[in-house]
Amino acid sequence: APQARRGAVTGSVGKTSVTRAVEAGLRRAGKAHASVKSYNNHIGVPLTLARMPRDTERAVFEVGMNHADEITPLSKFIRPHAVAITTVGPVHLENFAEGEIGVAKAKAEIFDGLEPGGVAVLNADNQWFDLLKAQAEKVGAAVRSFGRDGTSARLLDFVVEGAGATVVAELDGEAVSFPIRQTGVHWGPNSLCVLLMLEALGVDRATALAALAEFAPIEGRGAEQTVAVEGGAFTLVDESYNANPVSMQAALATLGARKVKGRRIVALTDMLELGPDSPRFHAQLAEPIAQADIDLVFCAGPLMMSLWNALPEMRRGGYADAAPELAEKIVAAVEPNDVVMVKGSNGSRAGAIAAALSALGRREQV
Structure with a gap:
């Protein structure tokens, strides 16, 4: 059997969503294989390789790391024909003495195992x-x-309409605009990253665009639901799977760009693994919150106390030491037409808040 064309995706933010979207394109194009969930470490990557059927035509692997020298062996296992680095930001900093350059x-x-003549898909807007x-x-x-400064895929505009958006871009100098089922501003560059990866793995553009048009947000990574409450309904945006300064700013900007009937409310839990500068990274969120015109901010956790202290009185919704206690305060505060976004690190249990808000709708139906 001919060998499968293999792609690998890494990055500080967006690697799971980009991997999933690339997978959607590969599956439309033929026999495909991909990492399940976020199987992206020294156990998950070999496991995914071992499970790859012999007749696979194309495959994509998610590759993650918390330390130096973790990705090299994984890249050499995969021997990818194409790799993508979605973006680089201040994530897992506590393990890097030289900071973000580390x-x-x-x-x-990720380049260490690249097959000869391979393709590297990189974010032109990233400082690295x-x-x-x-x-x-x-x-x-x-x-x-790819990106606003991209030469292969240049992002010109990102227009949010209802539950989706239109991406306006230039691909190798040719004008294109296409719909996606995402509203997050980071999906402008993300979608271009996906297109370049699919092209590198031998998927034609029509197939790639069709896959992107149908690719829906993943649970905990921007998925939305309408929750019925007394007198109407509110919108829950579940970003509870993970958080770091980069994804937090993107999520806040996305919420700010939405047209809302009610209030914009955020429930934020601690961003973990940011090292000694952690309190500053939390306090600095006050600025993007102000720019996004967020009405109320609810915070949980010792690190989020730094943000709470940086917020003006009018934006303070409520503070608690931990997520489950905060959930009760938000549940009590939410009203019809509000848009409520929940975001935080997995370890700080943002998911508990999303679950409590989601459960409100079930209570109404009983």
Whole structure:
């Protein structure tokens, strides 16, 4: 059987969603294989490889890391024909003495197993683009870039309409605009990253665009639901799967861009693994919150106390030491037409808040 064309996706934010969207395109194009859930570490990657059927035509693997020297062996296992680095940001900083540049270098390990003549898909808007591009070119990769500064896929506009958006872009100088079922602003660049990866793995553009048009948000990663309450309903945006400064700012900007009938409310829990600068990263969220015109902020956790202290009185919805206690305060405060976004790290139990808000609708139906 001919060998499967393999892709690998890493990045500080968006790697699971991008991997899933690439997978959707691969499945439309033929016999495909992909990581399940976030099987992206030294156990998950070999497991995913071992499970790959012999007749697979194309495959995509998610690759993650908390430390240096973690991605190199995984990349060498996969031997990808195409790799993507969605973005690099201040994530898992506590394990990197040199800070964010250390994270960037660790992500660049994804190039270590690249097949000769392989493709590297990189975020042109990221501050580490030049460093990553140089590393990719060192191993002979063809670099394809995406984003507002992208040369291969240039993002021109991202227009949110209802439960989806239209991405307006230039692909290798050719104008395209296409619909997606996502409202998050980060899906402008993400969708272009997906298109470049699919192209590198031999999927034609029509198939790639059809897959993106149907790809729905994943639970805990921007999925929305309408929750019935007395007198109407509110919208729950569940971003509870994970959080770091990059994804938090994107989620806040997305909420700010929405047209709302009621109030914009956020429930935030601690962002973990950010090292000694952690309180500052939390306090700095006050600025994007103000820009997004958020009406009420609910915070849970010792680190979120730094944000709480930085908020003006009028925006303070409620504070609790832990997520389950905070859930009760939000449940009591929510009203019809509100849009409520829940976001935080998995370890700080943001999911408990999303679950409590979701359960309100079931209570109404009983």
